[in-house]
Amino acid sequence: MASQTEENYLKSLFNLANEKNEVNISELAAQMQVSMPTVNSMVKTLQKNDWLIYEKYKPVILTPKGKKEAALIIRKHRLTEMFLVNKMGFGWEEVHEIAEQVEHIHAPKFFERMDEMMGFPTIDPHGSPIPDNQGRVQEINYLSLSDCKAGQTVILAALTNSSTEFLEFLNGRDLSLGTELKIISKEAYDKSIVCTYPNHSKETLSEKVCEKLLVKVVE
Protein backbone atom coordinates (compact mmCIF):
# COMPACT_ATOMS: atom_id res chain seq x y z
CA MET A 1 0.00 0.00 0.00
CA ALA A 2 1.28 3.42 -0.87
CA SER A 3 2.39 5.74 1.95
CA GLN A 4 0.87 9.21 2.05
CA THR A 5 4.08 10.56 0.55
CA GLU A 6 4.01 8.02 -2.26
CA GLU A 7 0.36 8.85 -2.90
CA ASN A 8 1.27 12.51 -3.28
CA TYR A 9 4.03 11.72 -5.77
CA LEU A 10 1.64 9.53 -7.79
CA LYS A 11 -0.94 12.29 -7.88
CA SER A 12 1.63 14.84 -9.07
CA LEU A 13 2.96 12.43 -11.69
CA PHE A 14 -0.56 11.89 -12.99
CA ASN A 15 -1.24 15.61 -13.18
CA LEU A 16 2.10 16.46 -14.81
CA ALA A 17 2.05 13.72 -17.45
CA ASN A 18 2.16 15.12 -20.98
CA GLU A 19 0.92 13.48 -24.20
CA LYS A 20 3.80 11.00 -24.05
CA ASN A 21 3.00 10.36 -20.36
CA GLU A 22 6.48 11.58 -19.52
CA VAL A 23 7.44 13.59 -16.47
CA ASN A 24 10.87 15.13 -15.85
CA ILE A 25 12.56 14.85 -12.48
CA SER A 26 12.90 18.62 -12.23
CA GLU A 27 9.19 19.20 -12.94
CA LEU A 28 8.24 16.71 -10.28
CA ALA A 29 10.68 18.27 -7.82
CA ALA A 30 9.12 21.70 -8.45
CA GLN A 31 5.58 20.37 -8.11
CA MET A 32 6.34 18.45 -4.89
CA GLN A 33 8.52 21.28 -3.53
CA VAL A 34 11.41 18.97 -2.73
CA SER A 35 14.98 18.75 -4.08
CA MET A 36 15.90 16.70 -7.15
CA PRO A 37 17.90 14.12 -5.17
CA THR A 38 14.78 13.49 -3.10
CA VAL A 39 12.77 12.86 -6.24
CA ASN A 40 15.55 10.71 -7.64
CA SER A 41 15.42 8.38 -4.66
CA MET A 42 11.63 8.40 -4.56
CA VAL A 43 11.21 7.42 -8.21
CA LYS A 44 13.45 4.44 -7.53
CA THR A 45 11.12 3.44 -4.72
CA LEU A 46 8.04 3.94 -6.87
CA GLN A 47 9.62 1.83 -9.58
CA LYS A 48 10.12 -1.05 -7.14
CA ASN A 49 6.37 -1.01 -6.60
CA ASP A 50 5.72 -1.09 -10.33
CA TRP A 51 4.05 2.29 -10.34
CA LEU A 52 6.41 3.83 -12.88
CA ILE A 53 9.22 3.16 -15.31
CA TYR A 54 12.54 4.82 -14.57
CA GLU A 55 15.74 4.83 -16.56
CA LYS A 56 18.74 6.97 -15.68
CA TYR A 57 18.66 10.44 -17.23
CA LYS A 58 15.24 9.85 -18.78
CA PRO A 59 11.85 11.24 -17.84
CA VAL A 60 9.72 8.82 -15.83
CA ILE A 61 6.48 7.25 -17.07
CA LEU A 62 3.61 5.97 -14.93
CA THR A 63 2.68 2.34 -15.57
CA PRO A 64 -1.02 1.45 -16.00
CA LYS A 65 -0.94 0.26 -12.38
CA GLY A 66 0.53 3.61 -11.29
CA LYS A 67 -2.04 5.54 -13.31
CA LYS A 68 -4.89 3.60 -11.75
CA GLU A 69 -3.50 4.12 -8.25
CA ALA A 70 -3.18 7.85 -8.92
CA ALA A 71 -6.64 8.14 -10.44
CA LEU A 72 -8.18 6.47 -7.41
CA ILE A 73 -6.53 8.98 -5.09
CA ILE A 74 -7.73 11.83 -7.31
CA ARG A 75 -11.18 10.21 -7.18
CA LYS A 76 -11.16 10.42 -3.38
CA HIS A 77 -9.98 14.03 -3.55
CA ARG A 78 -12.70 15.12 -5.97
CA LEU A 79 -15.50 13.17 -4.29
CA THR A 80 -14.49 14.84 -1.04
CA GLU A 81 -14.49 18.32 -2.58
CA MET A 82 -17.94 17.72 -4.02
CA PHE A 83 -19.23 16.36 -0.70
CA LEU A 84 -17.88 19.37 1.18
CA VAL A 85 -19.62 21.74 -1.21
CA ASN A 86 -22.89 19.88 -1.80
CA LYS A 87 -23.50 18.25 1.54
CA MET A 88 -21.64 20.39 4.03
CA GLY A 89 -22.13 23.88 2.63
CA PHE A 90 -18.50 24.85 1.98
CA GLY A 91 -17.54 27.31 -0.75
CA TRP A 92 -15.55 25.98 -3.73
CA GLU A 93 -12.60 28.09 -2.59
CA GLU A 94 -12.40 26.34 0.80
CA VAL A 95 -12.38 22.67 -0.10
CA HIS A 96 -9.00 21.94 -1.66
CA GLU A 97 -6.98 22.02 1.59
CA ILE A 98 -9.41 19.75 3.37
CA ALA A 99 -9.67 17.28 0.47
CA GLU A 100 -5.87 17.19 0.31
CA GLN A 101 -5.98 15.50 3.72
CA VAL A 102 -9.15 13.45 3.37
CA GLU A 103 -7.91 11.86 0.12
CA HIS A 104 -5.41 9.76 2.11
CA ILE A 105 -8.05 8.03 4.20
CA HIS A 106 -8.24 4.28 3.63
CA ALA A 107 -11.93 3.45 3.96
CA PRO A 108 -13.62 2.51 0.69
CA LYS A 109 -17.07 2.57 2.29
CA PHE A 110 -16.59 6.16 3.38
CA PHE A 111 -16.09 7.36 -0.18
CA GLU A 112 -18.72 5.01 -1.63
CA ARG A 113 -21.20 6.45 0.82
CA MET A 114 -20.32 10.03 -0.16
CA ASP A 115 -20.69 9.08 -3.82
CA GLU A 116 -24.10 7.50 -3.15
CA MET A 117 -25.36 10.44 -1.09
CA MET A 118 -24.52 12.80 -3.94
CA GLY A 119 -26.08 10.61 -6.64
CA PHE A 120 -22.77 9.60 -8.27
CA PRO A 121 -21.49 12.95 -9.54
CA THR A 122 -19.13 12.95 -12.53
CA ILE A 123 -17.43 16.29 -11.94
CA ASP A 124 -16.02 18.04 -8.88
CA PRO A 125 -16.87 21.62 -7.78
CA HIS A 126 -14.28 23.04 -10.20
CA GLY A 127 -15.55 21.08 -13.19
CA SER A 128 -12.81 18.42 -13.17
CA PRO A 129 -13.95 14.87 -13.89
CA ILE A 130 -14.21 12.41 -11.00
CA PRO A 131 -12.47 9.15 -12.01
CA ASP A 132 -14.73 6.10 -11.60
CA ASN A 133 -14.06 3.41 -9.00
CA GLN A 134 -11.87 1.52 -11.50
CA GLY A 135 -9.66 4.57 -11.95
CA ARG A 136 -10.98 5.40 -15.42
CA VAL A 137 -11.03 9.11 -16.19
CA GLN A 138 -13.58 10.55 -18.55
CA GLU A 139 -11.94 12.95 -21.00
CA ILE A 140 -13.89 16.14 -21.55
CA ASN A 141 -12.84 18.59 -24.26
CA TYR A 142 -13.87 22.01 -23.22
CA LEU A 143 -12.74 25.15 -24.98
CA SER A 144 -10.78 27.87 -23.24
CA LEU A 145 -12.67 31.17 -23.05
CA SER A 146 -9.52 32.80 -24.43
CA ASP A 147 -10.11 30.91 -27.70
CA CYS A 148 -13.67 32.17 -28.12
CA LYS A 149 -14.85 34.91 -30.49
CA ALA A 150 -17.07 37.94 -30.02
CA GLY A 151 -20.71 37.03 -30.52
CA GLN A 152 -20.44 33.54 -29.05
CA THR A 153 -22.55 32.43 -26.11
CA VAL A 154 -20.86 29.96 -23.78
CA ILE A 155 -21.45 28.24 -20.47
CA LEU A 156 -18.72 28.21 -17.83
CA ALA A 157 -17.98 24.51 -17.35
CA ALA A 158 -14.62 24.09 -15.62
CA LEU A 159 -11.40 25.77 -14.47
CA THR A 160 -7.78 24.96 -15.30
CA ASN A 161 -6.64 26.44 -12.01
CA SER A 162 -8.40 26.24 -8.69
CA SER A 163 -6.26 28.37 -6.40
CA THR A 164 -8.10 30.03 -3.56
CA GLU A 165 -7.18 33.48 -4.94
CA PHE A 166 -8.61 32.74 -8.37
CA LEU A 167 -11.78 31.24 -6.91
CA GLU A 168 -12.22 34.28 -4.70
CA PHE A 169 -11.76 36.51 -7.75
CA LEU A 170 -14.54 34.58 -9.50
CA ASN A 171 -16.79 34.78 -6.42
CA GLY A 172 -16.31 38.55 -6.48
CA ARG A 173 -17.65 38.63 -10.03
CA ASP A 174 -20.53 36.17 -9.38
CA LEU A 175 -18.96 33.71 -11.79
CA SER A 176 -19.74 30.08 -11.07
CA LEU A 177 -20.01 26.86 -13.06
CA GLY A 178 -23.08 26.98 -15.27
CA THR A 179 -23.02 30.76 -15.74
CA GLU A 180 -24.02 31.63 -19.32
CA LEU A 181 -21.77 34.31 -20.82
CA LYS A 182 -22.39 36.32 -23.98
CA ILE A 183 -19.14 37.56 -25.46
CA ILE A 184 -19.68 41.16 -26.54
CA SER A 185 -16.22 41.88 -27.84
CA LYS A 186 -12.62 40.86 -27.71
CA GLU A 187 -9.81 43.41 -27.54
CA ALA A 188 -7.13 42.62 -30.15
CA TYR A 189 -4.43 44.44 -28.17
CA ASP A 190 -4.50 42.63 -24.80
CA LYS A 191 -6.92 39.80 -25.68
CA SER A 192 -9.28 40.79 -22.87
CA ILE A 193 -12.95 39.90 -23.32
CA VAL A 194 -16.02 41.98 -22.56
CA CYS A 195 -19.07 39.88 -21.73
CA THR A 196 -22.50 39.94 -20.09
CA TYR A 197 -24.14 37.39 -17.84
CA PRO A 198 -26.99 37.39 -15.31
CA ASN A 199 -26.79 40.54 -13.13
CA HIS A 200 -23.67 41.71 -14.94
CA SER A 201 -24.21 43.85 -18.01
CA LYS A 202 -20.60 44.60 -18.92
CA GLU A 203 -17.75 42.72 -17.30
CA THR A 204 -14.20 42.73 -18.66
CA LEU A 205 -12.07 39.62 -18.20
CA SER A 206 -8.31 39.73 -18.80
CA GLU A 207 -6.55 37.16 -20.96
CA LYS A 208 -4.98 35.70 -17.83
CA VAL A 209 -8.44 35.01 -16.44
CA CYS A 210 -9.95 33.83 -19.76
CA GLU A 211 -7.22 31.22 -20.19
CA LYS A 212 -8.29 29.59 -16.95
CA LEU A 213 -11.99 29.46 -17.78
CA LEU A 214 -13.16 26.40 -19.72
CA VAL A 215 -16.47 26.67 -21.50
CA LYS A 216 -19.03 24.84 -23.62
CA VAL A 217 -20.19 26.79 -26.65
CA VAL A 218 -23.97 27.19 -26.73
CA GLU A 219 -24.33 28.76 -30.14
Place this chain on the structure above:
Amino acid sequence: MASQTEENYLKSLFNLANEKNEVNISELAAQMQVSMPTVNSMVKTLQKNDWLIYEKYKPVILTPKGKKEAALIIRKHRLTEMFLVNKMGFGWEEVHEIAEQVEHIHAPKFFERMDEMMGFPTIDPHGSPIPDNQGRVQEINYLSLSDCKAGQTVILAALTNSSTEFLEFLNGRDLSLGTELKIISKEAYDKSIVCTYPNHSKETLSEKVCEKLLVKVVE
Protein backbone atom coordinates in the same frame (compact mmCIF):
# COMPACT_ATOMS: atom_id res chain seq x y z
CA MET B 1 1.99 20.95 16.09
CA ALA B 2 1.73 17.31 17.07
CA SER B 3 2.56 14.67 14.45
CA GLN B 4 -0.01 11.93 13.88
CA THR B 5 2.10 9.61 15.99
CA GLU B 6 2.32 12.10 18.82
CA GLU B 7 -1.44 12.65 18.61
CA ASN B 8 -2.00 8.92 19.03
CA TYR B 9 0.23 8.81 22.09
CA LEU B 10 -1.60 11.77 23.63
CA LYS B 11 -4.95 10.10 23.02
CA SER B 12 -3.78 6.85 24.64
CA LEU B 13 -2.30 8.73 27.57
CA PHE B 14 -5.59 10.53 28.10
CA ASN B 15 -7.57 7.30 27.97
CA LEU B 16 -5.20 5.40 30.26
CA ALA B 17 -4.87 8.08 32.94
CA ASN B 18 -6.03 6.88 36.35
CA GLU B 19 -7.32 8.98 39.28
CA LYS B 20 -3.81 10.29 39.86
CA ASN B 21 -3.47 11.03 36.12
CA GLU B 22 -0.55 8.63 36.00
CA VAL B 23 0.28 6.28 33.16
CA ASN B 24 2.99 3.60 33.26
CA ILE B 25 5.38 3.13 30.37
CA SER B 26 4.40 -0.54 30.04
CA GLU B 27 0.68 0.25 29.88
CA LEU B 28 1.30 2.82 27.20
CA ALA B 29 3.50 0.40 25.26
CA ALA B 30 0.75 -2.22 25.37
CA GLN B 31 -1.93 0.26 24.31
CA MET B 32 0.17 1.64 21.44
CA GLN B 33 1.44 -1.81 20.48
CA VAL B 34 5.07 -0.71 20.45
CA SER B 35 8.08 -1.69 22.57
CA MET B 36 8.93 -0.01 25.85
CA PRO B 37 12.11 1.63 24.48
CA THR B 38 9.96 3.23 21.79
CA VAL B 39 7.66 4.66 24.43
CA ASN B 40 10.64 5.74 26.49
CA SER B 41 12.02 7.83 23.66
CA MET B 42 8.58 9.17 22.73
CA VAL B 43 7.75 10.38 26.22
CA LYS B 44 10.98 12.35 26.20
CA THR B 45 9.84 13.98 22.97
CA LEU B 46 6.39 14.70 24.37
CA GLN B 47 7.96 16.22 27.47
CA LYS B 48 9.98 18.64 25.31
CA ASN B 49 6.66 19.90 23.96
CA ASP B 50 5.28 20.35 27.45
CA TRP B 51 2.58 17.79 26.94
CA LEU B 52 3.61 15.63 29.89
CA ILE B 53 5.87 15.35 32.90
CA TYR B 54 8.44 12.59 32.83
CA GLU B 55 10.90 11.52 35.49
CA LYS B 56 13.06 8.43 35.20
CA TYR B 57 11.39 5.26 36.52
CA LYS B 58 8.16 7.09 37.31
CA PRO B 59 4.80 6.96 35.58
CA VAL B 60 4.18 9.90 33.26
CA ILE B 61 1.52 12.56 33.83
CA LEU B 62 -0.16 14.67 31.16
CA THR B 63 0.15 18.42 31.72
CA PRO B 64 -3.00 20.57 31.38
CA LYS B 65 -1.70 21.51 27.92
CA GLY B 66 -1.32 17.81 27.04
CA LYS B 67 -4.78 17.00 28.36
CA LYS B 68 -6.33 19.75 26.29
CA GLU B 69 -4.50 18.64 23.16
CA ALA B 70 -5.65 15.05 23.74
CA ALA B 71 -9.24 16.06 24.44
CA LEU B 72 -9.38 18.06 21.22
CA ILE B 73 -8.25 15.02 19.23
CA ILE B 74 -10.83 12.87 21.01
CA ARG B 75 -13.37 15.57 20.19
CA LYS B 76 -12.59 15.22 16.49
CA HIS B 77 -12.82 11.44 16.78
CA ARG B 78 -16.20 11.47 18.48
CA LEU B 79 -17.70 14.20 16.32
CA THR B 80 -16.66 12.17 13.30
CA GLU B 81 -18.21 8.98 14.66
CA MET B 82 -21.45 10.81 15.33
CA PHE B 83 -21.42 12.38 11.88
CA LEU B 84 -20.83 9.02 10.21
CA VAL B 85 -23.79 7.52 12.07
CA ASN B 86 -26.23 10.43 12.00
CA LYS B 87 -25.47 12.03 8.67
CA MET B 88 -23.98 9.27 6.57
CA GLY B 89 -25.97 6.23 7.69
CA PHE B 90 -23.14 4.10 9.08
CA GLY B 91 -23.74 1.57 11.86
CA TRP B 92 -22.13 2.24 15.26
CA GLU B 93 -19.95 -0.81 14.72
CA GLU B 94 -18.40 0.61 11.51
CA VAL B 95 -17.27 4.06 12.54
CA HIS B 96 -14.28 3.62 14.83
CA GLU B 97 -11.76 2.70 12.11
CA ILE B 98 -12.77 5.60 9.92
CA ALA B 99 -12.79 8.12 12.78
CA GLU B 100 -9.33 6.89 13.77
CA GLN B 101 -8.08 8.36 10.50
CA VAL B 102 -10.32 11.41 10.23
CA GLU B 103 -9.36 12.60 13.74
CA HIS B 104 -5.91 13.61 12.42
CA ILE B 105 -7.24 16.07 9.88
CA HIS B 106 -6.22 19.66 10.56
CA ALA B 107 -9.21 21.72 9.46
CA PRO B 108 -11.14 23.32 12.31
CA LYS B 109 -13.95 24.41 9.98
CA PHE B 110 -14.54 20.84 8.89
CA PHE B 111 -15.29 19.68 12.42
CA GLU B 112 -17.17 22.85 13.36
CA ARG B 113 -19.41 22.30 10.37
CA MET B 114 -20.07 18.66 11.37
CA ASP B 115 -20.89 19.84 14.89
CA GLU B 116 -23.27 22.48 13.55
CA MET B 117 -24.99 20.08 11.14
CA MET B 118 -25.70 17.70 14.01
CA GLY B 119 -26.94 20.42 16.38
CA PHE B 120 -23.93 20.26 18.73
CA PRO B 121 -24.23 16.74 20.12
CA THR B 122 -22.74 16.03 23.56
CA ILE B 123 -22.24 12.29 23.23
CA ASP B 124 -20.91 10.02 20.49
CA PRO B 125 -22.70 6.93 19.09
CA HIS B 126 -21.36 4.79 21.95
CA GLY B 127 -22.48 7.21 24.67
CA SER B 128 -19.06 8.72 25.35
CA PRO B 129 -19.01 12.47 25.95
CA ILE B 130 -17.75 14.74 23.17
CA PRO B 131 -15.23 17.23 24.66
CA ASP B 132 -16.13 20.87 23.90
CA ASN B 133 -14.01 23.03 21.61
CA GLN B 134 -11.90 24.13 24.59
CA GLY B 135 -11.06 20.53 25.40
CA ARG B 136 -13.30 20.36 28.46
CA VAL B 137 -14.84 16.95 29.05
CA GLN B 138 -18.17 16.59 30.73
CA GLU B 139 -18.07 13.88 33.41
CA ILE B 140 -21.09 11.58 33.38
CA ASN B 141 -21.57 9.05 36.15
CA TYR B 142 -23.47 6.16 34.77
CA LEU B 143 -23.94 2.90 36.61
CA SER B 144 -22.74 -0.41 35.25
CA LEU B 145 -25.58 -2.83 34.54
CA SER B 146 -23.58 -5.39 36.51
CA ASP B 147 -24.16 -3.29 39.63
CA CYS B 148 -27.94 -3.21 39.21
CA LYS B 149 -30.49 -5.25 41.17
CA ALA B 150 -33.48 -7.33 40.14
CA GLY B 151 -36.60 -5.18 39.85
CA GLN B 152 -34.80 -2.07 38.60
CA THR B 153 -35.67 -0.42 35.32
CA VAL B 154 -32.75 1.19 33.50
CA ILE B 155 -31.95 2.88 30.20
CA LEU B 156 -28.90 1.84 28.23
CA ALA B 157 -26.80 5.02 28.06
CA ALA B 158 -23.23 4.16 27.13
CA LEU B 159 -20.62 1.43 26.65
CA THR B 160 -17.24 0.95 28.28
CA ASN B 161 -16.00 -0.98 25.27
CA SER B 162 -16.79 -0.31 21.63
CA SER B 163 -15.09 -3.16 19.80
CA THR B 164 -16.75 -4.20 16.57
CA GLU B 165 -17.40 -7.68 17.99
CA PHE B 166 -19.20 -6.35 21.06
CA LEU B 167 -21.24 -3.89 18.99
CA GLU B 168 -22.24 -6.68 16.61
CA PHE B 169 -23.27 -8.79 19.59
CA LEU B 170 -25.50 -5.93 20.78
CA ASN B 171 -26.93 -5.45 17.28
CA GLY B 172 -27.85 -9.15 17.28
CA ARG B 173 -29.91 -8.59 20.45
CA ASP B 174 -31.49 -5.32 19.28
CA LEU B 175 -29.73 -3.47 22.07
CA SER B 176 -29.00 0.17 21.33
CA LEU B 177 -28.55 3.36 23.35
CA GLY B 178 -31.88 4.42 24.83
CA THR B 179 -33.25 0.90 25.15
CA GLU B 180 -35.25 0.57 28.39
CA LEU B 181 -34.47 -2.67 30.24
CA LYS B 182 -36.43 -4.19 33.12
CA ILE B 183 -34.24 -6.44 35.24
CA ILE B 184 -36.23 -9.58 36.04
CA SER B 185 -33.62 -11.42 38.04
CA LYS B 186 -29.96 -11.72 38.73
CA GLU B 187 -28.28 -15.09 39.08
CA ALA B 188 -26.11 -15.17 42.20
CA TYR B 189 -23.85 -17.90 40.80
CA ASP B 190 -22.55 -16.31 37.59
CA LYS B 191 -23.95 -12.77 38.02
CA SER B 192 -25.82 -12.99 34.74
CA ILE B 193 -28.93 -10.87 34.39
CA VAL B 194 -32.32 -11.78 32.90
CA CYS B 195 -34.17 -8.80 31.52
CA THR B 196 -36.95 -7.72 29.16
CA TYR B 197 -37.05 -4.85 26.71
CA PRO B 198 -39.11 -3.96 23.62
CA ASN B 199 -39.55 -7.04 21.41
CA HIS B 200 -37.52 -9.19 23.83
CA SER B 201 -39.42 -10.87 26.62
CA LYS B 202 -36.60 -12.80 28.27
CA GLU B 203 -33.00 -12.08 27.39
CA THR B 204 -30.06 -13.29 29.47
CA LEU B 205 -26.93 -11.14 29.60
CA SER B 206 -23.68 -12.53 31.01
CA GLU B 207 -21.65 -10.64 33.60
CA LYS B 208 -19.02 -9.97 30.95
CA VAL B 209 -21.62 -8.17 28.86
CA CYS B 210 -23.31 -6.40 31.80
CA GLU B 211 -20.00 -4.89 32.92
CA LYS B 212 -19.68 -3.13 29.61
CA LEU B 213 -23.20 -1.68 29.61
CA LEU B 214 -23.59 1.68 31.36
CA VAL B 215 -27.11 2.66 32.36
CA LYS B 216 -29.25 5.36 33.93
CA VAL B 217 -31.67 4.05 36.56
CA VAL B 218 -35.27 5.01 35.79
CA GLU B 219 -36.94 3.82 38.99
Place this chain on the structure above:
DNA sequence: CTACCTTGTTAGATTTGTCTAACAAAATTG
Protein backbone atom coordinates in the same frame (compact mmCIF):
# COMPACT_ATOMS: atom_id res chain seq x y z
C1' DC C 1 33.27 21.76 -31.50
C1' DT C 2 34.27 23.33 -27.29
C1' DA C 3 32.46 25.66 -23.34
C1' DC C 4 28.83 26.51 -20.46
C1' DC C 5 24.36 25.84 -18.39
C1' DT C 6 20.71 22.81 -17.13
C1' DT C 7 19.33 18.55 -15.57
C1' DG C 8 20.09 14.52 -13.12
C1' DT C 9 22.90 11.39 -10.02
C1' DT C 10 25.71 9.90 -6.09
C1' DA C 11 27.33 10.19 -1.54
C1' DG C 12 26.66 11.18 2.91
C1' DA C 13 24.07 13.47 6.70
C1' DT C 14 19.64 14.32 9.41
C1' DT C 15 15.06 13.50 11.66
C1' DT C 16 11.33 10.57 13.09
C1' DG C 17 9.65 6.54 14.80
C1' DT C 18 10.62 2.11 15.29
C1' DC C 19 13.31 -2.24 16.76
C1' DT C 20 16.52 -5.74 19.68
C1' DA C 21 20.00 -6.69 23.13
C1' DA C 22 21.88 -5.67 27.34
C1' DC C 23 21.57 -3.72 31.62
C1' DA C 24 19.61 -1.31 35.80
C1' DA C 25 16.02 -0.14 39.06
C1' DA C 26 11.85 -1.29 41.49
C1' DA C 27 8.53 -4.41 43.09
C1' DT C 28 7.20 -8.94 44.68
C1' DT C 29 7.57 -12.97 47.10
C1' DG C 30 9.35 -16.81 49.50
Place this chain on the structure above:
DNA sequence: CAATTTTGTTAGACAAATCTAACAAGGTAG
Protein backbone atom coordinates in the same frame (compact mmCIF):
# COMPACT_ATOMS: atom_id res chain seq x y z
C1' DC D 1 15.89 -9.45 53.46
C1' DA D 2 17.65 -11.76 49.62
C1' DA D 3 16.29 -13.68 45.22
C1' DT D 4 13.56 -13.33 41.42
C1' DT D 5 10.43 -11.09 38.38
C1' DT D 6 8.73 -7.05 36.35
C1' DT D 7 9.40 -2.61 34.71
C1' DG D 8 12.13 0.82 32.71
C1' DT D 9 16.52 2.63 30.46
C1' DT D 10 20.49 2.86 27.38
C1' DA D 11 22.92 1.86 23.32
C1' DG D 12 22.96 1.00 18.77
C1' DA D 13 20.67 -0.24 14.37
C1' DC D 14 17.27 0.53 10.66
C1' DA D 15 13.78 2.41 7.20
C1' DA D 16 11.51 6.45 5.30
C1' DA D 17 11.82 10.89 3.57
C1' DT D 18 14.27 14.62 3.46
C1' DC D 19 18.56 17.70 2.78
C1' DT D 20 23.39 19.70 0.82
C1' DA D 21 27.67 19.23 -1.68
C1' DA D 22 29.97 17.41 -5.37
C1' DC D 23 30.02 15.47 -9.68
C1' DA D 24 28.38 13.72 -14.32
C1' DA D 25 25.58 13.71 -18.50
C1' DG D 26 23.10 16.24 -22.05
C1' DG D 27 21.76 20.18 -24.53
C1' DT D 28 22.69 24.92 -26.32
C1' DA D 29 25.13 28.51 -28.26
C1' DG D 30 28.67 31.07 -29.66
